[in-house]
Amino acid sequence: MIRRTAPAATLLALLTLVAGPAAGPAAGATMPPNPYAGPDGTWNMHGDAGASDTTPFEGPGAHPSPAQPVPLPAVCPTILSGSDGMVQALCTEYLDRAPSLYLLDPTTLLPVARHHLSAGALLGGVYAYVDHESRLVTVDGSGSLLWLAHSKSWRGWSIEVEREVPVSLPDGDAVATVGPGYDANVWFATARGRAGFVTPGGDVVITSLGGGDEKVANSISSAPSGVAVTTDHATYLLRAGRDGDAVRTVWRQPYDRGEARKPGQLSHGSGSTPTFFGERTGADLVVITDNAAPRENLLVYRARDGREVCRLPILTEESSGTENSPVAWGSSVFIASTYGYPYPAQATEDAGESVPAEANFAGGMERIDVDERSGTCASVWRNEVPSAAVPRLSRGEDVLYTVTRRGSGTTWRLARIDPADGQILSETFLGLGPLANTLQMVGTILPDRTLLQGTLAGLVAVRP
Template identity: 50%
Template sequence: MPSHRLTRAAVLLAAGTLLFANALSPAHADTDTFGPLPPHNPYAGPDGTSTMHGDTGSSDATPLPGPGTGPLTSRRIALQSACPTILVGSDGYPVALCTPILTRIPTVHLLDPATGNSVARLSLTKGSLLGGVYAYLDDRDRLVAVDGDNTLLRIGHRQKAGGGQELYVDRALSLDTAVPEGDAVTGLAPDWRGRVWFATGGGVVGTADETTGAVRSLALPAGERVENSISTAPAGTAVATTHATYLLTAGADGTPVVSWRRAYDRGPARKPGQLSHGTGSTPTFLGPGDGTDYVAVVDNASPTVNLLVHRTDTGAQVCSVPVLLSGGSGSENSPVGAGRSVFVASTYGYPYPALPENAGDSEPASGDFTGGLSRVDVRADGSGCDLKWDTVVRSSAVPRLSTADGLIHTIVRGSVLPGSDATSLLDPYSYVQIDPGTGRVARSTYLGLSSLYDTLQMVGTIAPGGVVYQGTITGVVRVEAR
């Protein structure tokens, strides 16, 4: 899942003992050169760490290198919260948006860059279970989020007079005029004019201009929900509903305008390991020109899903390629995109502790978490796409591609029964580096076992210095060089 829907999950905790080790060959960087990444958004924080998916184009790639090839160490920071969003500002401070297990009140944590420990916290107004998960850092290292009162907040941090750090609300703007009663904001991102774009679960897309206070909105067709976040590029804002992919621009007064709409095969029902009936993708901008030539999503076709790539300017379909052929063919995650390459990870059969109220029955009713990872390359002349490799990797997080070290970084979920696809509360988890040229795991480091380490398909963030922060169902895991 992109961790966005974590607040809906009831948490199952278990303890146990099990020895697990997995030592593979040292990491080997792929010889491919990936990029360019989407251009820097002047109203967002550092590239690679300003949004859940790295940048406002949702590339799920980063220009920062991972922890290197030497010995690694890891530690779990227990926050008694599920932490889907971990961002890092230009000052080096990680900011985590978490949902406590007991209260479900969204809480912002400022983390110590040296240890990962929480040094300040701020609770937000509780609203719908879906609200308060997606956020981004702006160009002043402020966390931009929407609380349960449908208020757009900019949350800064500063040193207190008596020492220590504090979080505070620096700016607030109500979105009540655009968000219908009972609805909630599911995703937001800045555009290149400084407006904040947002989308609600009920299918409303809007813009907020904090300079003038103007909030404008557009209701997408009835029955279309937005269950994932949104992405922005200089050409417009990409939104994937449960029925179609859109590119929108804004009119003179900021009102959203549909530039193009492309329906996709949403299949007969939700698949096991998905949280809604439709795509699980936050749209991904990628391309060999300026990094936003194309928009990619994964459909929900049955029995095999397809990677769909559209031209950003016209919406013309470049390709539809079957993916996740070796493992479970279904994905709740945003594709990873850089240059002409796209990577798709399977979530089919992932054992979420609970499902959203409106998720509906899955078809089939259940499935094993086999895993799966595919690479697709767009042809240089844009005439189509080719499946480069397809393999089975039980990634339990949204993978992150580093264009600096040429590796894919993620967390994999093992099994207490070697060779089995069965899952349990005692499963082991490992941080892995994957060679994007072959799809093979090049290196693996054991993190821990039990649901305390369950990464629940959340996104990891690579911070400066090669430190990996990965949200879990109970806090954060930090991986770094010894």
Template identity: 40%
Template sequence: MVRFWAVMAATVLGLGMLGGGVVAAAPAETPGLGPTGTSLMHGDLGSTDSTPFPGPGRSARLVASSVPGGACAATFVGRDGMPISLCTQFVGTSPPTVAVATVTLFDPVTAAPLARRQLTKGGLLGGVYGYLDGRDRVVVADGSGAILRVGHRKTRAGWQVYVDDRIDISRHIPAGDSVTGLAPDHDGRIWFATTHGVVGTVSPNGMSTNGSGTDRVRVRSMHLPRGENLGNGLSVRASGASILTTHALYEMRVRADGTPLVVWRRAYERGRARMPGQLTWGSGTTPTYFGPGGDGWVAIVDNAVRPQLIVYDSDTGDTVCRMPAFDRSGQGTENSPMAWGDSLVIPSTYGYQYPPMAVDGPSVPATAPFVGGSTRIDVSAQGCRRVWENRDRIATLPRLSRADGLIHALGYGPYVPGSIQQAGPIYYVATDFATGKRVRTLEVGHGPVDEPLELTGTIARDGTMWQATVGRMLKIGR
């Protein structure tokens, strides 16, 4: 999960030029969703982990930083330019507790936290997957079985983060379950998916309790086969959604009343156990829509001993191509493939060391070195073809810029046998999408205080990359 910039000229694959100091034009937006490129954890509804804005790149420098008191898994930037994050606060106060989800607002100049709202504690991912709506409100699920719309405003007493609306979906979530994935669709619905396989939608006019009472809410849901859990987000296209469980990939639509309907299901090789460097047993990838028409194909990486990239036709479920996801890199990933046109870039997370409380069950083997590596694979109707593979040891969810042709992330230096992952310098790295070559390496911190923890950043319209580590919020500019 995690990802984010400055401006420079680029002409990769027919890109136009962007002069120094030029602010990128705002692209077309999706109704009901916040600004394109800065409102979703995976960049867009298709989960391409790409952005229309250029990042810091060759001129990158650390502009500001702060200590927010928690690890911020995803950061959004609204039309007002205010960065706002979904964070796991180390110590909460309302009520006193540990490891609680919060929505935190940051100063766009100094990166200092301005205000926060503590959410009801729930599942780990309940406070991670969310999005920014058209009114700059964070839409997120909390542990009470509700979807919240969390706004922010400046008052005489200072900035305030507050719950503007609450949609109760608790009767659709069994005891002990919690929302894992949350995303809007092109018709204004909110899709949600839970850890234990409930998939549901909230009608476009779905509202709940406010100051004057309770409005009618239309929530519809269905349950995937028992034993199939979800540890990743969901991806959305105009005609439906793609959802990946620990056993299979599903393409889904909605019935007339909003109830999710399975169009096709494809089981994949889930391996013998959770691999080191993954959070759950099964594929670690959020499905990625890409290819013809922007969503004609959907890609995942399975959990085989030698993981396979599998690309399906989104409409039929037919296999377009499959091949080993990695050659020399670590054999596994927890990150969604980045996509641009007919190309995918897949970072390896095999061997990455997550905190023990974040993972689900033992891994086989118990540990492995984090050698890293990323690879680009191009897809056509004739099959898959590896274009390059590098040694980048990426430790965040990277962001691929379609404006500057670079991949932006935080990571470590070259792998040294016997080295400790959490110790040593932490770097901002920019890699050329066309060649896989590193074009910028900037030290921005030092582990373990600045362990990137596979967190997600974002690149704002002005080219600023907002990226959290376990201990700080970093503002990287040019």
């Protein structure tokens, strides 16, 4: 339900009566596909190079088949697919907390191959992606970048390390995220605030961001203009130097990181992967959320030079905190609150104490429209949906998909939300109890409209 009691929501309701119902998101330009990545919508956790959390594919719709659990002995936050259609799930194993790549048959969703990776300094795995040759690009515990290829022979399916490039880092540091640049380099960022790239020839170039006092806890994104990285202090746009032997900072924008981590967040700083969006090119702007208290701000920058376009306090004082990447398309941005979300203790063991120490999961989502020409951000709607997964905007269906968490985490449902007004269109039962917890992980929609959502017990599939 849309809030009716808060003054801002009351004003919004009055304006709606005068101006009529809110329209859906303005049609956005599509950023050119990254030639070194798989098909948009399925090749990385956030859907595309710009981390828009959108997909061109329709989802399972209002009346899908019953949800199909796919049990695995692991938590599966990263579920991807390349041009060959095989499903690749990078999951964190229960036994040793190390990542494994599971290759799943797209029809039966049964595992047909598994490749176990060595554990590293980071809990579980890292942000990974599928490249233009359907290989999963990730990192193992030794610090090497790996290209994992799969193939089928008379013995069945197998996964092999096709390429390996060591990345030397000081003790205590580890690569946290990898992604393809439009410049043919594979870019990465580390937990201790370093960033760099691996050239096609295998050379490794690294720089330290913020003088070595910053950390990276989220993914990176890319556009033809460069690679965006948000640390726990600032957002950067990076490019390779003219000779390809240095990392060049095009711009840096610091933000208010607050006094401490908020409950329901995994680091002391922004919970955002920087997201490219815009009406002209699909990458005109970059958006993040900060960690200001009591209310976080939506921060929008001009991609070419980092100039701030606008900022706006988001959600309410009771719910203004998010660990999730913004969903952005055209001129619209969608934010889901994670304030108070009860993550497992080990997920936040290196993130410092939260202030306050604990809070109830508040829930709530908000849509903000950005007008670059006037330099303004305006709230369009705010609801109370208890979103337990990173929302995904189906551009083909014009629907936001997320998961609702109700009854103190006992019931989980796939929800379809109207992006025009924030109302729930339908909900589909996913599961009961703690093993069905979706832990704010993002769902992936395949070209056949199947939605795959990671859970504490593997994943669950919802088919049309």
